[in-house]
Amino acid sequence: MTTKLLFYPGCSLQRTARPYLDSLVAISPLIGIELEEIQDWNCCGATEYIAIHHLASHALVGRNLALAAQQSNGTHTVMAACSACYLNLAKTDSYMQVNAQLNRQVNDALQAGGLHYQPGTVRIRHLLDIIVNDIGIEEIRTQVVRPLKGLRIAPYYGCMIARPDRDNRWDNVEHPLALDKLMKAIGAEVIDFPLKTHCCGGHMTQINMPTAYELIRRLVYGAAQYHADLMVTLCPMCQLNLDAYQSEMNRHFHTSYHMPILYFTQLLGLAFGLEPEVLGLGKEFVNASQALSRIGIEVPATELELEMVENKPARKKKEKAGLPMPQMRHSEEEDE
Amino acid sequence: MMSKINHSTTERVGVYVCHCGSNIAGVIDVEAVAQWAAEHLKDRGVVIARDYKFMCSSLGQELIEKDIQELGLTRVVVAACSPHLHEATFRVACQRAGLNPYLCELVSIREQASWVHTDKHAATEKAKAIVSGGVERVLHHTPLDPLHVPIHPATLVVGGGIAGIQAALEIADAGFPVYLVEREPSIGGHMAQFDKTFPTLDCAACILTPRMVSIGSHPNVTLMTWSEVTNVAGYVGNFTVTVKKKARYINTDLCTGCGICQEKCPKKVIDDTFEAGLGYRKAVYTPFPQAVPKYPVIDHVNCTYFQKGTCRACEKLCPTDAIDFNQEDEIVTLQVGNIVLATGYDLFDARRVAQYGYARLANVFTSIEFERLSNAAGPTNGNIVLRDGVTVPKTVGIIHCTGSRDRNFNNYCSAICCMQSLKFAHLVKERTGATVYNFYIDIRTTAKAYDEFYQRVLEEGAIFVRGRVAEVTDASRMPNEEGKLIIQVEDTLAGLQRRIPVDMVILSVGLEPRRDSHEVAKLFGISCSSDGWIIEKHPKLDPVATMTEGVFVAGCAQGPKDIPNSVAQGAAAAARVLGRIQQKEIALEPVRASVDESKCSGCRICNGLCPFNAIIFHEDRMVTEVNPALCQGCGTCVAACPAGAISGTVFSNEQIFAQMEGLLLHNIEHPPLTEGVLA
Numbered sequence A: 001m002t003t004k005l006l007f008y009p010g011c012s013l014q015r016t017a018r019p020y021l022d023s024l025v026a027i028s029p030l031i032g033i034e035l036e037e038i039q040d041w042n043c044c045g046a047t048e049y050i051a052i053h054h055l056a057s058h059a060l061v062g063r064n065l066a067l068a069a070q071q072s073n074g075t076h077t078v079m080a081a082c083s084a085c086y087l088n089l090a091k092t093d094s095y096m097q098v099n100a101q102l103n104r105q106v107n108d109a110l111q112a113g114g115l116h117y118q119p120g121t122v123r124i125r126h127l128l129d130i131i132v133n134d135i136g137i138e139e140i141r142t143q144v145v146r147p148l149k150g151l152r153i154a155p156y157y158g159c160m161i162a163r164p165d166r167d168n169r170w171d172n173v174e175h176p177l178a179l180d181k182l183m184k185a186i187g188a189e190v191i192d193f194p195l196k197t198h199c200c201g202g203h204m205t206q207i208n209m210p211t212a213y214e215l216i217r218r219l220v221y222g223a224a225q226y227h228a229d230l231m232v233t234l235c236p237m238c239q240l241n242l243d244a245y246q247s248e249m250n251r252h253f254h255t256s257y258h259m260p261i262l263y264f265t266q267l268l269g270l271a272f273g274l275e276p277e278v279l280g281l282g283k284e285f286v287n288a289s290q291a292l293s294r295i296g297i298e299v300p301a302t303e304l305e306l307e308m309v310e311n312k313p314a315r316k317k318k319e320k321a322g323l324p325m326p327q328m329r330h331s332e333e334e335d336e
Numbered sequence B: 001m002m003s004k005i006n007h008s009t010t011e012r013v014g015v016y017v018c019h020c021g022s023n024i025a026g027v028i029d030v031e032a033v034a035q036w037a038a039e040h041l042k043d044r045g046v047v048i049a050r051d052y053k054f055m056c057s058s059l060g061q062e063l064i065e066k067d068i069q070e071l072g073l074t075r076v077v078v079a080a081c082s083p084h085l086h087e088a089t090f091r092v093a094c095q096r097a098g099l100n101p102y103l104c105e106l107v108s109i110r111e112q113a114s115w116v117h118t119d120k121h122a123a124t125e126k127a128k129a130i131v132s133g134g135v136e137r138v139l140h141h142t143p144l145d146p147l148h149v150p151i152h153p154a155t156l157v158v159g160g161g162i163a164g165i166q167a168a169l170e171i172a173d174a175g176f177p178v179y180l181v182e183r184e185p186s187i188g189g190h191m192a193q194f195d196k197t198f199p200t201l202d203c204a205a206c207i208l209t210p211r212m213v214s215i216g217s218h219p220n221v222t223l224m225t226w227s228e229v230t231n232v233a234g235y236v237g238n239f240t241v242t243v244k245k246k247a248r249y250i251n252t253d254l255c256t257g258c259g260i261c262q263e264k265c266p267k268k269v270i271d272d273t274f275e276a277g278l279g280y281r282k283a284v285y286t287p288f289p290q291a292v293p294k295y296p297v298i299d300h301v302n303c304t305y306f307q308k309g310t311c312r313a314c315e316k317l318c319p320t321d322a323i324d325f326n327q328e329d330e331i332v333t334l335q336v337g338n339i340v341l342a343t344g345y346d347l348f349d350a351r352r353v354a355q356y357g358y359a360r361l362a363n364v365f366t367s368i369e370f371e372r373l374s375n376a377a378g379p380t381n382g383n384i385v386l387r388d389g390v391t392v393p394k395t396v397g398i399i400h401c402t403g404s405r406d407r408n409f410n411n412y413c414s415a416i417c418c419m420q421s422l423k424f425a426h427l428v429k430e431r432t433g434a435t436v437y438n439f440y441i442d443i444r445t446t447a448k449a450y451d452e453f454y455q456r457v458l459e460e461g462a463i464f465v466r467g468r469v470a471e472v473t474d475a476s477r478m479p480n481e482e483g484k485l486i487i488q489v490e491d492t493l494a495g496l497q498r499r500i501p502v503d504m505v506i507l508s509v510g511l512e513p514r515r516d517s518h519e520v521a522k523l524f525g526i527s528c529s530s531d532g533w534i535i536e537k538h539p540k541l542d543p544v545a546t547m548t549e550g551v552f553v554a555g556c557a558q559g560p561k562d563i564p565n566s567v568a569q570g571a572a573a574a575a576r577v578l579g580r581i582q583q584k585e586i587a588l589e590p591v592r593a594s595v596d597e598s599k600c601s602g603c604r605i606c607n608g609l610c611p612f613n614a615i616i617f618h619e620d621r622m623v624t625e626v627n628p629a630l631c632q633g634c635g636t637c638v639a640a641c642p643a644g645a646i647s648g649t650v651f652s653n654e655q656i657f658a659q660m661e662g663l664l665l666h667n668i669e670h671p672p673l674t675e676g677v678l679a
Ligand SMILES: Cc1cc2nc3c(=O)[nH]c(=O)nc-3n(C[C@H](O)[C@H](O)[C@H](O)COP(=O)(O)OP(=O)(O)OC[C@H]3O[C@@H](n4cnc5c(N)ncnc54)[C@H](O)[C@@H]3O)c2cc1C
Pocket: B158, B159, B160, B161, B162, B163, B164, B181, B182, B183, B184, B187, B188, B189, B190, B191, B194, B196, B197, B198, B199, B227, B228, B229, B342, B343, B344, B345, B347, B367, B368, B371, B416, B420, B423, B514, B520, B554, B555, B556, B557, B561, B562, B563, B564, B566
């Protein structure tokens, strides 16, 4: 069975997050996803526009929604892979539903282009939500031909998809487990990453570098403390901030972290046996080849080879048997 | 709709319209309502209509009594507050004047008119309609006599926590038999797990154990532990209760409680109940050394013999041959007149606040774990240490309101955890000298000697940070945070974000209703709130009775409270029960449903609906019957019966239709429905 989706790629996937798009396109047929791109879509306004012009930012998104509603043949589900796109689309749709004035204003604006959008017509969902809740982890497991055994992963959700929780999609909004479970299903070792929903810096990289560096440092440092081989993201902005600014951050703090940041779709592709090149691997700034070669996957050299000395802090002491540790419910089921 | 009112009446009706100070008169023109009734309802039998400041006052009641005697009233309608409040008052007044109390009708023009409307004219018209409805209805009333049932002198107390213990002892001391049914192997409840009790810091065991012993040895108390109530039939004064005594696999006639079996049993299990998961017990065990009764139980789920067929070490070593692997569950039937429910509380599951890290971060503890940790008889002999079992913490953070006062979990305040947190702060300081932080929203120390205890803890140097903790994390940012648990909090007094590294975190988790409270409530025919706390008859004036006659509630089963309040409520419930027993019989309201067997089709639609389990089905005749002693006259079955076979005294179809006709009387000016006044 294939799941047909109206696909809103967003600007990032065209350029900086090309590996995300490539890997998504590569794995889609394997997991039964059929992508139909929304014709003539435009920018979602990213994180900044809503702070500058409220109505215009909603009208901008409204146009995408109107186009999607028009085009919907056989599906009403609009999928965005970028968390910021997802949030903006979802936000405008739900604001229009509850705010009649906004609904009117947006539709007035859309009329100039001969468009109209009835809020609630399409269902806006993030790629991770679709994969985990519709395709299902069991289905993913059946596709795995090369389990990522031995790869230690920090699952990083960012702040935009779990909160607020539209339609109860996530098990826990403060400490979600969907990506954790997905990564375990493809054989990776997943750390209990305490910073999984913390801020990646957002647009601070554009307006206040020291703040951005500190936010990036916290995440990379956190993952390194747990001896993660790499961090997995589901958002182009998170990936860009943590990957592209990592070396600058290191310079700023006189540190030498080397924490590759990959898209979860890239790892799914690897586990499904696809070739690294097809999945856009090797395009990241912080080279993942070393981490991946540990599990026998050879990645072409990155375009920008950065020499970094690895300097891992001593491994955390394992908790010795003392008082019994309370068990998470269903822990066996998750850890198998 | 039935035909217009055209039949005449010979009844003499008195109408009394109450001002309720300004509660009613502020919105409704009560004089006009009375005048209107006197004029327009004359042909409906109204011979007198009056308004009065407070009808429920003794002067107001005397007014009715005088009219009954002097004007020969045969029916009375009072238009005032809700029948919940004063129906009984006016019925008794009529009775005093020699009129059958059920010929009095109280209609509400306060809750249903003056309190919910602002348009005075419309509200006045609505009040007229309500009065008219009451008059039509009361014409169809018939004189009724209360039912008298005898009261069985024995009492069932369910739950052997401090509240149940108190209730049982009071009743037993007064000379009446008590059955105390407890689900666990020992009585004691949560209090038995504690080390010290606030605010006096007396040792919990020292004050609890003597009472437990009294229960065990009292000639009037039949103690059934490791037992559960499985069925309740009957009604106030005459309950038949079925109790399942789970197999203990110990012959209690032979067992001396020597403890050799526990010592020698090779199977060690984590004790999730008494030790809150922090310690171990054996497959054969008593939860704690002072347990009452002293006999152990064999937990067959974990016992090697039951699981694998070999072992029987306990049997071999028991000096009195008390081990009996062939024992089976025993079903006992009890006859009791009253029931006290004292089933207590469960604790909020801290895993649900994922950002506080419980069950992920080793050194995050719950309050009940800390009670065991600090208990001299606990798994660490009272040493306050981290989960490695040896390291003494140097800094400890106590997080208040975990799961309470939180829209995501429970809205309510759990009432005891501020004091419990202060108790912990004191104990940590005293035993370890560690720096202690309390993270609170508000400090709630309202009972006697509680605030003084707070002052004391402040003086001892505990640090208080006002703000709800955002997160407990092991993700350090600074070298000084490495290896610590970091508490991220907005300090709302200092107006800044703080990160406070600590070694140990204690979550003061809230109190929640028992997980099975809805099932238990159903079993006993009572109701609980949507949260699951048992609903009392009146939150202020009757906090120990329930809506079901003969079933009382005590302790935390009714809502979060501390030990003094649990004990007080246990004693209060006992006093109510004793009052009942002393009366020897009880008068029941004759407001009852009854089934016309010739009309009943046997469809059984009504059978599952009765909230008081009053409906019986006779398989042989395929008809339903309502047990009048159990029925509380709620009317659910009357409305549900598709055959119209059930009718209720005081709420028969004739009465309800007549009331509707009265409400729709043509000569009332029906104002425009802008406000929706004709609800
Ligand atoms: C960590 C902590 C510390 C506290 N410290 C203090 C303190 O220092 N001072 C103070 O005043 N208060 C303290 N309290 C509050 C105190 O625990 C309660 O006020 C008190 O225990 C309430 O007693 P109870 O009998 O109502 O309930 P419980 O103690 O819960 O007893 C209920 C009993 O009923 C049994 N039961 C439940 N369901 C059934 C069933 N269906 N059938 C048969 N049996 C059943 C249970 O097994 C249990 O034995 C503290 C609470 C907590 C959580």
